[in-house]
Amino acid sequence: MKPILAQLSAAVSDAMRRALGDAATGVDPLIAPAKDARFGDYQCNAAMGLAKQLGKKPREVAEQIVDTLDDAALTMIEKPEIAGPGFINLRLRRDFVETTLDAIPPAAEADRLGIETVDPSQRQTVVVDYSSPNVAKSMHVGHLRGTIIGDTIARALTFEGHEVIRQNHLGDWGTQFGMVILGMWHAAMAAHRGEPPKYLQRALGELRSAVAAGSEAKLAYLKQVAVRSRADYDADPTGTQIFEPFLHDCRTKSLLDLNDIEAGYLYINALTKEAAGTPYAADLKDPKDVAKMMQRGAADDAQERLAREIAIEITLRECNRVYRRLGVQLTDQDVRGESFYEPLLSGVVEELRASLHEYKSAPDGTRAICRVDQGAVCVFLEKPDGSPAYKGPQGDPLPMLVQKSDGASLYATTDMAGALYRLAHAVRHPIQLRSEKLATALKKLGGGLGAHRVIYVVGAPQKLHFEMFFATVRALGWTRQPDGGEARLEHVSFGSVLGEDRKMLRTRSGESAKLADLLDEAVERAEAQVRSTESDADKRRGFSEEEIRSIAQTVGIAAVKYADLCQNRNTDYVFSWEKMLALQGNTAPYMLYAYARIRSIYRKGVESGQVSGDLSRSAIRLEHNAERALALRLLQLPETIDAVGDTLLPSVLCEYLYDLAGRFMSFYESCPVLQCEDAGLMASRLRLCELTARALKLGLGLLGISPLERM
RNA sequence: GCGCCCGUAGCUCAGCUGGAUAGAGCAACGGUUUCCUAAACCGUAGGUCGUAGGUUCGAAUCCUAUCGGGCGCGCCA
Numbered sequence: 148m149k150p151i152l153a154q155l156s157a158a159v160s161d162a163m164r165r166a167l168g169d170a171a172t173g174v175d176p177l178i179a180p181a182k183d184a185r186f187g188d189y190q191c192n193a194a195m196g197l198a199k200q201l202g203k204k205p206r207e208v209a210e211q212i213v214d215t216l217d218d219a220a221l222t223m224i225e226k227p228e229i230a231g232p233g234f235i236n237l238r239l240r241r242d243f244v245e246t247t248l249d250a251i252p253p254a255a256e257a258d259r260l261g262i263e264t265v266d267p268s269q270r271q272t273v274v275v276d277y278s279s280p281n282v283a284k285s286m287h288v289g290h291l292r293g294t295i296i297g298d299t300i301a302r303a304l305t306f307e308g309h310e311v312i313r314q315n316h317l318g319d320w321g322t323q324f325g326m327v328i329l330g331m332w333h334a335a336m337a338a339h340r341g342e343p344p345k346y347l348q349r350a351l352g353e354l355r356s357a358v359a360a361g362s363e364a365k366l367a368y369l370k371q372v373a374v375r376s377r378a379d380y381d382a383d384p385t386g387t388q389i390f391e392p393f394l395h396d397c398r399t400k401s402l403l404d405l406n407d408i409e410a411g412y413l414y415i416n417a418l419t420k421e422a423a424g425t426p427y428a429a430d431l432k433d434p435k436d437v438a439k440m441m442q443r444g445a446a447d448d449a450q451e452r453l454a455r456e457i458a459i460e461i462t463l464r465e466c467n468r469v470y471r472r473l474g475v476q477l478t479d480q481d482v483r484g485e486s487f488y489e490p491l492l493s494g495v496v497e498e499l500r501a502s503l504h505e506y507k508s509a510p511d512g513t514r515a516i517c518r519v520d521q522g523a524v525c526v527f528l529e530k531p532d533g534s535p536a537y538k539g540p541q542g543d544p545l546p547m548l549v550q551k552s553d554g555a556s557l558y559a560t561t562d563m564a565g566a567l568y569r570l571a572h573a574v575r576h577p578i579q580l581r582s583e584k585l586a587t588a589l590k591k592l593g594g595g596l597g598a599h600r601v602i603y604v605v606g607a608p609q610k611l612h613f614e615m616f617f618a619t620v621r622a623l624g625w626t627r628q629p630d631g632g633e634a635r636l637e638h639v640s641f642g643s644v645l646g647e648d649r650k651m652l653r654t655r656s657g658e659s660a661k662l663a664d665l666l667d668e669a670v671e672r673a674e675a676q677v678r679s680t681e682s683d684a685d686k687r688r689g690f691s692e693e694e695i696r697s698i699a700q701t702v703g704i705a706a707v708k709y710a711d712l713c714q715n716r717n718t719d720y721v722f723s724w725e726k727m728l729a730l731q732g733n734t735a736p737y738m739l740y741a742y743a744r745i746r747s748i749y750r751k752g753v754e755s756g757q758v759s760g761d762l763s764r765s766a767i768r769l770e771h772n773a774e775r776a777l778a779l780r781l782l783q784l785p786e787t788i789d790a791v792g793d794t795l796l797p798s799v800l801c802e803y804l805y806d807l808a809g810r811f812m813s814f815y816e817s818c819p820v821l822q823c824e825d826a827g828l829m830a831s832r833l834r835l836c837e838l839t840a841r842a843l844k845l846g847l848g849l850l851g852i853s854p855l856e857r858m
Numbered sequence: 859g860c861g862c863c864c865g866u867a868g869c870u871c872a873g874c875u876g877g878a879u880a881g882a883g884c885a886a887c888g889g890u891u892u893c894c895u896a897a898a899c900c901g902u903a904g905g906u907c908g909u910a911g912g913u914u915c916g917a918a919u920c921c922u923a924u925c926g927g928g929c930g931c932g933c934c935a
Contacts, residue, residue, distance in 0.1 A: 175875085183878080192877055195915075205915080231878050232915065281935085318935070485935090523933050538860055539931055545860095551933040558935050610862060611930055642863080642928090680897060688895070714871075718864065719928075725884085726870070730897035732883035733872085740897065748894050802872070805882085816890090816899045836894095858897085 148251055148261045150786035151223075152178055152189070155237060158220035159191050159212065166215035167208070170201055178237070180783070187228070187236035188779055194233040205233030244778050245767045248838060260841055262785045264308025272310045272597055274569045275301040277604035278470075278477055281318035282455075282462045282484075283327040283408040286469050286662040288722075289606070292641045295708050295851065296716055297604035298475045299797040300639065302849045307792050312596055314569070315477050317484030319459055320561065323412065325434030326419070328454040330411020332386075332432075334403060335393035336379040344402075347410040354417055365421060372418065373427035380432075386450045394450065397457050405465045408458050439555060459484070469662055472704060474851035488564035490592065492556045494585025495564045496524055496549055501581040502623055509621035510633060522552030526619050537615060547615040559616060566620045570634050572597025578625055599628070600635040602795065606643070607717070613638035639795050642719035644711070669707045672724055674699035677858075688857065698858050702728070702736055705852045709735035712850055713801035733805040738847060741808035742854040745840040748820050748833075757821055758833060765830035773814040777835060780807045784842050788849065797850065804846045811839050 156178045163171035177192040194209035201208065209229045216227070225238045251261045264270075277297020280286050286294075297313075305311045330347055337346035357368035383389040397403055415434055422428040437451055463479060470477050503517035503526060512531035517524065525546035528536040535544035549560045567585075571578045573594030580586040589595060603613060617636045620626060626634040677695050680686045690698065710727035713734075714720040730736045752758030769775045780803075787803040790796075820836060823829035844854050 177875090177877090179877090182873095182881090186878075190877085195877075199915080234878070279935095321935070323934075521932075525932075537931075540859070542859070543932095545931060548932050553933080555933085557933070561935095607863070608929055609935085612935090614862090640863090676897080686895085686897075715873095718871085721870065723870075729883080732870095734883085736897070737883095740895080744895055744898085751894055798872085802882095809882095812899065815894080819893070821894050858895085 148247065148782070148785055149263065150789060151239070151782050152180075152786040154223065155189055155191075158216065158223065159193070159235075159237075162212050162215040162217065162220065163193065163197070166211040167197065167201065171197055181236065184776070186230065186234070187238035189237040189239075191227075191235035191237060194229075194235060198233060209233045209235050239779065239782075241769055241775070244775070244782060245769055247782060248767045248778055248834075251838060254837075254841055258841055258845060259306070260784065260838070260845060262306075262788070264306075270308055270310065271599040272312065273304050273600040273602065274312045274314055274596060274598040275304070275602045275604065276314045276316050276565075277301070277602075278466075278475070279316040279318060279605070280462065280466050282324065282458050283330075283405070283412045284462075285405050285409060285465055288644050288660045288662060288665055291662055291665075291707070292644060292711055292716065293604045293606065294470075294475055294477075295473060295711060296639065296641060296797055297602075298473075298477070299712060299800070299850050300602060300604065300791070300795050301476065302851065303788055303791040303797075303800070306788060306849060309792075312569075312598065313477060313481040314565075315482045315484075316565070317459070317462075317482050319455065320485035320489070321558070322435050322438045322555075323416075324455065324458075325436070325438035326415040327408055327412045327458050328437050328451050329415045329432055329434050330408060331394070331397075331403065331454050331458065332390055333376075333414070334407065334411060335390045336376075336383075338393060338402065339379075339389045345407065347407050347414055351410045351414040351417070354414060354421070358417070358421060366425065366427075369418075369422050369425055369427040369431075373422070373430035376432070377430045391450050391453070394453050394457055398460075403457075403461060405461050408461060435555075439553075455486070465663075469666070472663075472666055473708065474704070474853070476851070483565070483568075485558070485561045488561050488568065490588045491564035491567065491585060492560050494580075494582045494588050495560055495567070496556070498580055498582035498585045499526060499549055499563070499619075499623075500524065503619075507622045507624070509618055511621070513618045513622065515619050515622035517549075520546060523548050524550035526615075528615055528618050528622075536618065537611070545615075547612075547619060559612070562612075562616050563619065566601065566616070566636070567595065567625060568592060569596045569598045569601050570620075570625050571595030576629060576634075598634060599632075600637070602637045602639055604639045604641070607640040610638065610640055613640075637795065639716070641716035645719050645721050647721060647723055666704060666707065669724075669728075670699050670703035672728055673703035673706065676728060677702070690857070694857070698855060701853070701855050702739060702858065705735035705739060705847075708850065708852060709738070709801065712797040713805070715798050716796060733801060735852060736858075738804055738808050738843060739852075739855050739858055741811050742840055742843045742847075743856065743858045744815060745811070745836045745843075746856045748836055749840075752821050752833065755821065757829070762830055762833055762837070765827060765834065767834055768828055768831040770828065771814075771818050773810070773817045774832070774835060777807075777810045777814045777839065780810050781835075781838050781842055784846070787846075791849070800846055800849060804843060807839065807842060807846070811836075 156176050159176040159178060163174060163176060174193060174197065178189055179192065181187050181190045194212060195205045198205035198208040206229055213227045213229065213235060223239060223243045225240055228236045230236055275297055278290060278294040280290055301311050301313055333350065334347050354368060357364045393402070418431060419434055422431050463482065499517045503515050506514045506516050508514040513536055514529050514531065515526050517526045525548055527544055527546045530536050537545040539545040547559050548557055549563065550556055567578065567589065570576060571589060571594060575597040605613070620636060626636065628634055674695065677690070677698050681688070681690060681695065706727040711720065726732070727734055728736060730740055749758060769778050783803065787800060791800045818832055820829060820832045823832060847854055
């Protein structure tokens with residue numbers, strides 16, 4: 148099955164060239180699906196523009212195009228009509244629709260309804276960077292969108308035939324990480340003192356109440372912690388007596404879980420903040436020191452490194468649980484956390500200083516220069532006319548910082564390193580580097596991924612950062628391909644999830660809602676819904692307990708995912724249980740219901756012997772309007788998937804599926820299948836049902852949703 | 859102050875490479891069940907597309923201004 152839109156475009160384009168000569172060569176035929184069925188199935192809007200250019204009447208141009216359509220085109224479409232100011236209305240021939248559907252091969256493993264993959268010459272290596280949870284923080288609703296949008300994009304591009312490399316940019320670096328490790332140190336010392344488990348949660352609670360009780364209580368608390376910390380530190384100054392054994396035990400005995408290390412992070416964060424400026428700050432280790440220690444890469448920082456590894460393991464275990472529930476395809480193999488790029492960081496700074504010592508320009512004319520400002524290594528970006536491309540609040544040029552004045556690297560540094568790693572390739576895309584150090588480090592990492600396209604699925608607030616970061620990468624020339632093309636860097640930004648009060652979604656307790664809890668609630672609500680229909684004698688399907696739970700799982704998770712994916716990702720969206728679990732409207736339950744209805748027809752047909760194996764040999768006959776409308780939509784699946792790969796908007800696919808399901812529902816109401824008197828027509832309708840089910844399954848599959856046989 | 863995103867039916871949102879009479883769902887009103895899952899379907903009503911200019915044969919869509927909301931703007935990520 149080939150995209151109809153592309154076939155029509157090719158046919159009309161061809162006619163335009165023959166009818167109008169050079170003037171129309173290479174001009175977009177502007178084929179679009181017709182908005183109103185009365186105008187046919189597709190329309191060509193090119194005649195008006197061309198007429199103006201040629202100084203002719205639009206309808207005349209349209210006529211010329213129509214008259215020049217060749218026989219091949221006329222096997223697809225009826226003789227087109229010209230309407231209005233010069234629209235060419237294209238109506239697919241019934242036999243063309245029928246034979247195209249007839250030609251779809253039978254369902255196979257990894258069914259793709261005969262949709263072809265891209266031509267090998269068009270195949271790209273695409274990096275999709277998404278999800279990016281942080282170590283020591285359980286995933287919250289803020290991670291939901293990026294995770295499922297990225298996963299859908301990755302699936303769609305894979306389906307198209309591209310080589311997709313998923314990258315989970317785990318937040319496992321920086322000062323915050325020092326806090327996590329310090330938290331673990333406190334836990335180790337507490338365990339050594341014989342404190343019961345969950346020490347960090349209690350400590351966090353104590354600190355918070357002390358702060359709430361006023362400055363006197365706070366200082367008393369800080370003093371106590373400082374004195375104890377000093378003693379703890381003196382008892383084990385090298386960390387080898389208490390801390391290190393504790394870390395090893397973490398692995399073997401699961402002493403800490405994600406909640407513990409998250410509490411540790413929060414505790415140290417608050418502790419550092421509250422202690423700042425008090426006499427006790429000195430006795431509390433500074434998280435920044437720990438972070439810096441790791442960055443030095445010295446051998447005696449082994450404990451910090453071990454602690455980091457353990458924290459990462461604990462975090463990923465939890466993330467993987469969520470991914471599996473969500474049907475997200477990320478695994479540990481895809482994790483390339485910030486720390487992965489550590490070996491490249493100093494080389495990146497060196498490279499920037501060497502390579503951007505003088506101005507360099509990106510293809511769009513933006514120019515970049517790297518210099519030290521206020522002790523920090525900065526990349527300044529300027530428009531072609533020399534004015535700053537970005538400004539700060541005082542109107543002063545806003546640079547992108549790649550190294551802090553204290554020598555530490557920043558997230559822009561990591562991103563630069565990541566871009567290099569993703570774009571470069573030892574063979575396909577060698578990048579000339581001035582920094583020998585960087586070249587060597589890159590080689591050690593395998594030389595890079597050689598991506599033609601790098602997609603960053605990250606929230607909208609980081610838009611500015613990505614603009615600056617992309618501009619810098621382009622100015623360096625890292626995107627320039629050996630064949631002269633440019634690799635694409637794309638920021639797929641998305642808005643926030645809001646509660647029904649239009650504020651950031653929070654749980655009843657006021658915390659940012661944990662993703663796992665959200666999914667639990669979704670399943671609970673879905674289950675309540677199923678039970679409620681099951682308790683109604685007229686509607687009952689007679690599900691077993693196990694079936695009810697399984698249906699609730701699928702419906703609940705699918706509802707959450709679909710509600711998010713069907714929304715245009717650019718805007719914030721209001722989270723509503725009621726809406727997402729509704730059986731009407733653009734929701735997962737509606738789509739799943741449509742699928743279940745089709746499967747039900749099949750089961751009934753098999754029971755009664757009306758459905759037998761040789762169905763695929765009977766021809767499709769489109770007699771009823773509802774049949775035709777459904778069939779036409781089925782043909783549009785390939786172009787819809789291409790549109791998703793193009794726009795990176797999963798909502799485009801949802802829109803399609805909703806419309807397809809809606810057309811099936813109409814067909815279902817007006818075209819009896821198993822009751823159909825005409826055996827040939829019944830077979831045709833069964834095939835339409837079958838194709839619709841397969842299209843729904845395929846489309847939902849790209850969203851990471853598997854359909855239900857019954858619901 | 860500057861930049862980005864958004865403003866479409868009472869509510870939640872589609873539509874925005876300019877194209878014909880601006881679409882869904884919810885809410886409101888009316889209809890459909892001896893018939894394959896009524897958790898459904900069909901219909902009615904509801905709009906100066908924030909406002910004002912401009913470009914164009916044609917603007918919700920592009921440009922300018924303006925109002926309203928959100929976000930961002932050097933050593934966090």
